Amino acid sequence: EVQLVESGGGLVQPGGSLRLSCAVSGFIFSDHYMDWVRQAPGKGLEWVGRTRNKANSYITEYAASVKGRFTISREASKNSLYLQMNSLKTEDTAVYYCARSESVTGHMDVWGKGTTVTVSS
Amino acid sequence: SYVLTQSPSVSVAPGKTATITCGGNTIGTRSVHWYRQRPGQAPVVVIYYDSGRPSGIPERFSGSNSGNTATLTISRVEAGDEGDYYCQVWDVPSEHVVFGGGTKLTVL
Numbered sequence: 001e002v003q004l005v006e007s008g009g010g011l012v013q014p015g016g017s018l019r020l021s022c023a024v025s026g027f028i029f030s031d032h033y034m035d036w037v038r039q040a041p042g043k044g045l046e047w048v049g050r051t052r053n054k055a056n057s058y059i060t061e062y063a064a065s066v067k068g069r070f071t072i073s074r075e076a077s078k079n080s081l082y083l084q085m086n087s088l089k090t091e092d093t094a095v096y097y098c099a100r101s102e103s104v105t106g107h108m109d110v111w112g113k114g115t116t117v118t119v120s121s
Numbered sequence: 122s123y124v125l126t127q128s129p130s131v132s133v134a135p136g137k138t139a140t141i142t143c144g145g146n147t148i149g150t151r152s153v154h155w156y157r158q159r160p161g162q163a164p165v166v167v168i169y170y171d172s173g174r175p176s177g178i179p180e181r182f183s184g185s186n187s188g189n190t191a192t193l194t195i196s197r198v199e200a201g202d203e204g205d206y207y208c209q210v211w212d213v214p215s216e217h218v219v220f221g222g223g224t225k226l227t228v229l
Contacts, residue, residue, distance in 0.1 A: 021212040035218060037164075045156075045164065045207050047218035061216045064122070097163055107154035107169040114163055 002110050004098050005024030020115055022081040022098030027110075029074070030054040033101035034081050035108060036072060038094035038117075046094070048083070048103065051099050067091075074079035088119045123212040125221035132227045138224075139195040141224045143208030146189060151210045153191040155184060159204040167206075168193060200228050 008020040022034070033056075034049040049062040051072045059071050071084040081098055095116050099108035128146040135137040143153060151169050156164035157165035166175055171191065180194045195202055208221040 019221070037218075037220075043206075045158075045209075045220045047220060050218065063217060065184040102169070105152050107166045107209070108156075108164070109166055109169075109175070111163040 002100075003102065004112035005113045006096065006098055006108055006115040009096065009117045011118045011120065012088055013121050014090055014119055016119070017084070017086045018088065018117060020083040020096055020098075020117070022083075022112055024079045024081060024100075026094070027100070029079050029081075030076060033104065033106075034072075034074070035099045035101050036070075036081075036083050037097045037099055037108070037111075038092075039097070039114075040091070040094040043094075045071070048096070051081070056104075067085060085117070088117075090119050093117060093119045122215055122216055122217065123219050125208055125210065125219055125222040126183060127206075127208060129222070130225045130227065132229055133195075133198050139198050139202070139226055141193040141206050142196075143191040143193070143221045144189055145191070145210065148191050148210065149171075151186075151188040151212075152199045153184070154209045155187050156207045157192045157202075157209065158207065158208065160210055164207065166171045184228045198226075198228055202226060203228050204211070 005023045014053040035050045052059045069087045073082045097114045098112045100110040100111045144211045155168040157167050158164040171186040172184040185196045205223045
């Protein structure tokens with residue numbers, strides 16, 4: 001069964017750091033683009049960033065709102081995707097989803113259930 | 122950066138047709154995907170590449186894309202169709218995924 005399971009969310013103070021994980025199963029991890037998408041309370045979906053697949057050198061792209069603060073990485077041996085979040089701001093409070101993308105222009109065909117990050121003093 | 126515009130809400134009676142639009146500059150030249158999100162749940166794709174329908178999505182769901190508007194049409198609307206619907210594209214110049222602001226579908 002294709003599955004994505006996020007973990008690592010929690011409460012963190014402004015300026016702090018947190019690393020989210022996304023455990024992948026049921027498909028060949030290296031073949032797929034992977035995205036992080038977040039949703040602030042009561043708001044819409046916001047794309048955070050992406051890592052391309054192995055064939056495209058795992059190149060990463062980021063939304064302007066997180067570029068320079070967030071880093072996406074993969075660990076193939078653990079079939080895991082990560083989102084390292086530094087210099088967190090209150091506006092980063094959101095549910096964070098990892099999702100599998102079908103291709104560079106394609107849709108996100110598998111989503112995790114999300115993990116909640118709260119940035120507050 | 123590329124902007125997708127959706128109406129905040131659409132209301133429709135059961136059995137009628139719901140039309141949800143997504144506006145963007147020359148969006149007809151891009152591939153548009155649509156997601157439904159029910160409260161407390163992750164989004165689920167309901168239409169991909171403008172008009173493709175994933176397995177498990179009823180034939181009542183259809184999509185089109187031309188000019189500056191992409192459209193998601195839900196025929197014979199049911200109570201279970203309620204939720205927030207988002208359009209999404211890949212913006213080539215910025216190399217960013219872009220989501221519309223979302224449309225809340227209410228079944229009266």
